[in-house]
Amino acid sequence: MVKVLIVEDDPLIGRMYQKMFIFEKFEVELANDGEEGLSKAASIKPAIILLDIMMPKLNGLQVLEILKADIQTKAIPVLVLTNLAGQQDAEDALSKGAVMYIIKSEHEPREITEMVRNILAGDSHKQVPPAAGPGVKGKNPSTGHSPSGTTR
């Protein structure tokens, strides 16, 4: 199964995404803060990382920078999930190597899984599980673009 690492310090939000990704046949690992996220990224080598920004210890942008500076983790696509719609944060995240910057409240969890699926489909090295149910229209697999997500 394709492994997804969710780095999110809000337990309710984290569990919500975890449930949806498990339902969609992904293998999910949760990390509660940036430090744990880095540690798990190195140890489990996920296919993709969903990364919150506003976290204690290391924030998401710091984590992203470290991931992209490490030869072991730099190739892992990172999708930044945030509550904050600041343009500067989005630009920072994308310039540091995130593949997409998404405002959490603007997307249903199911949409996020679809975005992940599309991002991974653009990477021929990953085996992407088929969608588990109806309700999400496919997006361009070669770009992974979402209508309202900000992409690099």
Add this chain to the structure above:
Amino acid sequence: MEYGLEKYGDSQAEREPTDIKLGLAVSNLANHLNPGFEIPSNLTSMVALAAYNQMGVELELEGDLDFSAVSTRFRLHRPPFIGVHQPVKAIDALSEDMHLRSYSSDRIRQAMIMAERLRADYFTVHLQTVDRDWADLQARQAQIKASWEVFDEQISFYNRTDLSIPILVENLEYPKYPATPEEIGEVVSHLLASDLLSTGVVLDIGHLWRSRDLMTEAGLINSGDNLSYEDYLQSTIDSYGGQVKVVHYTGCRGFQTHLLPELNLPPEQPINDPDLLIHPNNEYNFRQIGDLLFRFASQQTLPPYLVNEAFGNPYTAVIQNNHDIFETFWPIK
């Protein structure tokens, strides 16, 4: 009874006037609270003007902000003190809506981090931002408990992120918590038991006044006790004054709590005209309150910052009002 004057010393000034620091509160949003106020031009002018007038600034950070857009405004002009007020618009950290709760939490964290990076002197917290139907006192108690849980989560974030800005909790209007002197006492106890190195309360005299009225209307305060607002404020300061780091003061006319003190006096009328400072029912006597506050502030080892929280007025008017108030209650001799 001359409230404040008797309790807080004689007519002799015990400190130099410059020991008491006045400031003004402002929100960065252009809305009904601050008509015409927009980042960046007005914030730049306001900070410069406040600094020029030796007045501090308490900035309520609303919306998603770019830190550099805010910090550059304080780079050239440094007011005597900077406070940052947590966002309150469209914020509900107690919401049952998971996304709104999560969004609210992150916005407060973001403001806290900005305050730290601005090297602000304090960060003001509201434990609650939304009035709910709290006629059921048990429901209100449940909300209070939830508020503390959210606050403690924020403090956990604060500690794990190695922040150090003093965190102050403000008293609010009933049914929000804390509303009464006793509830402010509970806040003080909670803060002192927390692992915050620097903490205290923001005493908003308008909120305290309005809470008293609302609770009297709700039958929660026995009107037979005939407790005056001045007594109410006096008892709060007597009990918890040592923990009051900031005072929000406003004039109170009608049922609004964020008006400029004595705003509707004709310009030629001096603010200290005693006949004009005696208000009819439901309005407190700003002469007595001002005396009390300035005497109280003068006797503190670290005088609290006195912040004029008259939203909805041009900041130039607030600055002029501060000058008038300072001259009235703390004239240079």
